[in-house]
Amino acid sequence: MAIAREQVYFTAFLLLLSLSELASSKSATEDPIPAEWPHQFHALMFMNRTGNLQKLDLWYDWSNGRNFNIIQNQLDHVVTYDLEWNNGTSFIYTLDPSHPTCQVIHVEVGILRPNWLDGATYLGQQRVDNFLCNVWEKVDFIWYYEDVLTRRPVKWIFxxxxxxxxxxxxxxxxxxxxxxxxxxxxxxxxxxxxNSPILRPAVPGGVLGSLMRGISARETM
Structure with a gap:
């Protein structure tokens, strides 16, 4: 009886081991999915548009339905503010006292949702900016690079x-x-x-906000 009981235990152990290996194998073959954006974060980014460099502060605040891109071109004292609200209204303005400007944009989409990368196509891994990244492509519009270890965004290419x-x-x-x-x-x-100039910057420097609004617009098509 003791031997039979041990055989049952051993058989059960082998079964559990096989199931565990099967689950691990399935997990290993499934494509990773990008991390959702935190509901609130601040990112400092350097932007490159055909050799034109910009410094950009991105303040993402999904909890309060707003997103802010603060853009400065290289060696330019003028700062452009691209303020987006989830009701589809955006204000793109400068605070230069010698020439203050503002344009108001109304679109049918709000700011990007935290899960805006859902459904992106996984392209594999690539070393970018000295980080090993998972790479996804979304609606033939943006290529998104995320650090494998920390799952923080490293790079985007529109x-x-x-x-x-x-x-x-x-x-x-x-x-x-x-x-x-x-x-x-x-x-x-x-x-x-x-009304709805989604893919065109209203003033110099408003490119990122226009492109991000373009992602939201494409998702609703």
């Missing part, structure tokens, strides 16, 4: 070649509320409003 290199990525960082207020001249009746 279909146009416009490239983002992520320098810092602070999860949970939030820009204080007063900084989200567009200047008063954005609400003047004389300011020009545009």
């Amino acid at each position: 279909y146009s070649g416009y490239t983002a290199h992520v320098m810092t990525f602070e999860v949970g960082a939030v820009l204080e509320d007063p900084n989200w207020q567009a200047p008063v001249y954005c609400f003047s009746e004389n300011e020009k409003e545009n």
